[in-house]
Amino acid sequence: MERHARFHGDGLNLAVIMLKNILLSIVTLGIYSFWGRVRTRKFIWQNFELDGQRFSYHATGKELLIGWLKVIAVYSSLSAGIYAVQTFEPDLAPYAQAVMGLVLMFLIPIAIFGARRYMLSRTGWRGIRFGMQPKAKAYLGATLKGYALTIVTFGFYAPVLAENLHQIITEATRFGDATLRYEGRRGEVYGTYVLGYILTWLTLGLYFPFFRAKIIRYRASRTVVTGEQIGTARLRNTVKGGELFGLYAVNIILALLTAGLALPWIICRNAAFFASRIKIDGDIDLAKVRALPSTGNAAADGAAGILDLGFELAF
């Protein structure tokens, strides 16, 4: 049995939402933007349909605002500390900055993982929530170890690192009590990565969509949804390099021609593009998936926003 996805959103309705967000944010000196962000995400999530059912988004503006305030409190005290050292003990400033760099090095992977965990805990489908196991430490460990090995091996470890991180994220993810398993093997894709890096570099980026499409297809084909009483199903993504190239090219042209005003249309084009290429094969009895409590911390969402760590919608 094949299950497929569809995106119902349109650029015009999203543009109205985004313009309202901007206006209300200006009028409220930015406070509204957290509620605005919820509305934008709701529009994207809730117009995304998989197997006849819409996704839902359950975060609230208040939650995002509080999470952001917590991050600001921590971050500004760190910055104030650095500033104080620079002002009163300029000799120690390099050490203070090194400590700050170290803190950020630890914070960034935790924020990436945490933001995704929070997002999934607020994402629903068929009436129950997605979720993520608290594996931020494993993710952090793999990131730090991976960067070290990548440096030591002059970059040859980079593909393994990318796949390891993807595996941790994927296998921590669950839908109710159904879990995901990643069966990707490093040896199978290593060549694709190396070729992808080299050709992307040689073609000044033109090859990137082809590389990315290959990785997306591979990753989906090695991802299995499974649960105790529900059976097993496998993801599939039919995206092709040429199509992805066309998507990016048109997006860039639209953005340039409209000085960025086409952003809502670009978001919807992307969502519709990926929705029409995601499939799930296999007989699973989704009705038997049970809800589990899902937790996540909105502060991670705030931190990811502040550190400018985008996360991808495509899966």
Next chain:
Amino acid sequence: MHRFAGQYMNGLDAGVLDVEVVVEPLAVKIVALGGLEALAVWPRAGLIIDTISVGMVHLQSGSNPAMLSVNDKAITSALGGRAGSKTRPVLIALRLLAALAAIVGAVWLALEPLSTFVALNAPRSWEDKLGDAVYRALSPRVCVDARGQAAANRLVAKLSKASPNGETFDVRLVDDPAVNAFALPGGKILINRGLLEAAESPDEVAGVLAHEMQHVIQHHAMAGLVRGLAAVFFWQIAVGDYSGFLVVDPSSAYTVATLKFSRSSEAEADAGAMTMLNAAKISPKGFADFFTRLEEESIHIPALLSTHPTSDSRAKLAQGATLKGQKTAPSLRRSDWLALQGACGGKPKNTDAE
């Protein structure tokens, strides 16, 4: 009583049930298709109606995890909610865009007078600290040459004595080949070796110096900083991106914000420089000559794109400012001029200055 087809999800498992939704005066009754008894009865008070999806309404009851999807927008009005605006979305979007343009325009117009007001009324100590921070960030290679420095100081003294304004200046010569000069907040003025070498007479340096001193006197750096920060703040609250508040490295932000003056600031500095040169009995011709030659040697930048007035308009300004019958004298003695040009180890040019 209205009836709608819908789908009910209990929130405990991922099952989806086709149901009939009956909207009653006080409650919403959810009945399984073909069933008789209600699966759930939700009081209309406390009903959460979510209409953001295209072609779909989601309903929830208070903190109950169960959800109801109805793919008929008419249920919203049946529940007494806002049935959605009848105005076409295109018109709404255009109106919002017009409102946004009006706000941006108003802020843009208010920015100049507001930033000038703040700059003129801000405590001097702020400006001094700011100037020190920028100076540290730039960390220029200052040329150590007592005679050249003395000559520069003499030029500054001549200009400021002729038009007293209570400001103190601290001019420094910098070993940098770029033809440039900077005014920092608080009174520091940096003159590059490149500019000293490109100048063909002390009057040309005096013209540039007068211009930079005017930036200090009129607190343009502070105004520029206020304008920069206000613009960043406005942009960030508009797009809901607060990252900039935190990742700002104060010194680099100041550098960017203070070294670029607005076009009107440049024009004000030019006008002030003319008065200053006249008062000091220095011919404004040097000022015009310098910029004219500079432009001939470099790429032409249209006035609209540049923050600096064109050298053409500067030459006209200098011409207009030249007082008839006014006796002018070279701004520096020949020995001082040679010392100034050679302060950074450059070879003094053979000039006609006396």
